[in-house]
Amino acid sequence: MTDRRPGIVHLGIGAFARAHLAWYTQRADGNRWGITAFTGRSPDVAEALSAQGCRYTLVTRAADGDTAEVIDTVVAARPGTDDPAWRRAVASADTTIVTLTVTEQGYRTGSDVPARLVAGLDARRAAGAGRIALVSLDNLTHNGDVLQSAVLDAVDDDGLRDWIGSNVAFPSSMVDRITPATTDADVTSIADLPGALDGDRVPVVTEPFAEWVLEDRFAGIERPAWETAGVRLVEDVTPYEQRKLWLLNGSHSLLAYLGLLLGHETVADAMDDPRCRSAVEQLWDEAAAELPLPDAEVAAARRALVERFANPRIRHTLRQIASGGSEKLPVRIVEVLRRRLDRDPAAGIGPGAATALAAWWLHVTEQSELVSDAGAPGPDSDVHDVLRVVAPDLDTTPVVAAVTAAADRIRTERRGTAAARTEEGAHA
Numbered sequence: 136m137t138d139r140r141p142g143i144v145h146l147g148i149g150a151f152a153r154a155h156l157a158w159y160t161q162r163a164d165g166n167r168w169g170i171t172a173f174t175g176r177s178p179d180v181a182e183a184l185s186a187q188g189c190r191y192t193l194v195t196r197a198a199d200g201d202t203a204e205v206i207d208t209v210v211a212a213r214p215g216t217d218d219p220a221w222r223r224a225v226a227s228a229d230t231t232i233v234t235l236t237v238t239e240q241g242y243r244t245g246s247d248v249p250a251r252l253v254a255g256l257d258a259r260r261a262a263g264a265g266r267i268a269l270v271s272l273d274n275l276t277h278n279g280d281v282l283q284s285a286v287l288d289a290v291d292d293d294g295l296r297d298w299i300g301s302n303v304a305f306p307s308s309m310v311d312r313i314t315p316a317t318t319d320a321d322v323t324s325i326a327d328l329p330g331a332l333d334g335d336r337v338p339v340v341t342e343p344f345a346e347w348v349l350e351d352r353f354a355g356i357e358r359p360a361w362e363t364a365g366v367r368l369v370e371d372v373t374p375y376e377q378r379k380l381w382l383l384n385g386s387h388s389l390l391a392y393l394g395l396l397l398g399h400e401t402v403a404d405a406m407d408d409p410r411c412r413s414a415v416e417q418l419w420d421e422a423a424a425e426l427p428l429p430d431a432e433v434a435a436a437r438r439a440l441v442e443r444f445a446n447p448r449i450r451h452t453l454r455q456i457a458s459g460g461s462e463k464l465p466v467r468i469v470e471v472l473r474r475r476l477d478r479d480p481a482a483g484i485g486p487g488a489a490t491a492l493a494a495w496w497l498h499v500t501e502q503s504e505l506v507s508d509a510g511a512p513g514p515d516s517d518v519h520d521v522l523r524v525v526a527p528d529l530d531t532t533p534v535v536a537a538v539t540a541a542a543d544r545i546r547t548e549r550r551g552t553a554a555a556r557t558e559e560g561a562h563a
């Protein structure tokens with residue numbers, strides 16, 4: 136039995152929530168809070184976690200070695216299909232926080248996430264359980280506002296809409312900790328690691344770095360003392376989320392598409408390729424020009440990213456990051472470009488953004504077998520089809536010319552890579 140108060144309900148208990156939310160909650164001083172976790176789709180993680188008492192090993196993987204700790208903040212794990220349990224958990228007076236990691240798609244038209252939240256909130260209103268905060272931990276701009284709109288769009292009862300307006304807070308947050316999908320090799324390799332849970336089937340491997348900036352919108356809502364664990368509570372999360380989305384996630388997407396085209400498998404491999412690295416630096420220069428932050432802070436974030444991306448022991452696969460580009464590129468790349476052109480229409484698209492869009496175009500057309508993205512244009516797409524999906528307002532002659540030229544350069548680099556491989560093969 137746990138002595139933790141089951142005050143947090145989480146939807147989408149994947150690797151990230153277990154490396155971030157659960158870890159921060161374990162480190163917080165004061166009352167011990169627990170998480171009732173629901174999977175977003177497949178029940179597998181809930182079943183595996185339940186089979187081991189919901190405890191699991193968090194492996195912190197630094198460039199020079201691993202450390203392990205057992206996380207015990209998840210107090211129950213349920214399949215997302217268990218609707219009665221979901222309603223009960225959200226309606227419980229113990230619960231004051233609902234957190235989500237449901238990917239970018241979870242907020243889009245066609246997702247069932249908003250309706251599930253509304254069902255839970257309706258049960259809470261009926262139970263008279265009081266105020267609650269819904270906290271998105273997904274990589275979206277103004278994720279709290281996006282979540283609020285998605286929830287309100289799914290409500291068709293005016294009384295419930297009014298209740299949500301008075302009783303539900305939607306703080307935005309910036310979350311950061313590179314957490315790749317756990318591999319079978321990870322499961323095997325932790326068996327002998329001191330501090331690991333015996334026989335763990337669902338460990339999580341993450342990097343040493345962690346950051347969480349959270350809007351302080353919890354008036355009348357109890358929450359863990361996350362600030363004692365290093366969480367920064369702020370009035371406005373905007374500059375922090377822009378720093379993270381435009382520098383980290385933007386370059387991740389660029390590395391994913393360009394790196395896959397040039398034959399790389401992981402972020403660290405791609406970062407080691409001067410062609411990818413110089414495109415990343417160009418993209419960062421373009422983002423830095425639009426960021427409302429002191430130069431020194433941006434420079435420090437860039438230095439930290441070089442070190443984090445180069446960690447050779449974190450196998451963050453480009454294929455994982457490449458998924459869902461049609462949802463990710465508008466937020467990570469196109470938003471910066473739009474601001475650049477608004478500020479100075481003569482500036483044109485920068486080389487970093489042009490390379491990122493060109494690489495995505497070639498990814499969807501020349502590597503269609505790797506594409507995992509329902510919103511992506513098909514394998515016969517031209518540059519206009521690509522822009523129509525991620526930047527319809529930017530289908531202009533200069534943008535088309537720059538993206539086409541960048542695509543030509545990448546094709547030439549690909550031919551160079553293929554020729555070098557053939558030659559290496561001949562000499563082997």
Ligand SMILES: NC(=O)c1ccc[n+]([C@@H]2O[C@H](COP(=O)([O-])OP(=O)(O)OC[C@H]3O[C@@H](n4cnc5c(N)ncnc54)[C@H](O)[C@@H]3O)[C@@H](O)[C@H]2O)c1
Pocket residue numbers: 146147148149150151152173174175176177236237238239240241246247248272273274275310311312313314315316
């Ligand atoms: N992994 C990271 O490094 C990282 C870092 C920061 C933020 N995030 C955010 O967390 C999200 C999840 O990452 P993860 O590493 O835990 O992935 P994961 O694949 O391990 O887990 C994803 C979870 O989301 C659920 N899900 C996926 N699509 C859904 C949908 N359309 N509707 C409802 N639920 C859905 C899945 O069932 C699963 O429970 C990311 O998309 C991102 O927004 C991840």
Ligand SMILES: O=P(O)(O)OC[C@@H](O)[C@@H](O)[C@H](O)[C@H](O)CO
Pocket residue numbers: 238239274310311312313314383384387388455456
């Ligand atoms: O998790 P996704 O699929 O939204 O994006 C892939 C990565 O860019 C992302 O997970 C980063 O690793 C993460 O945002 C780091 O904090």
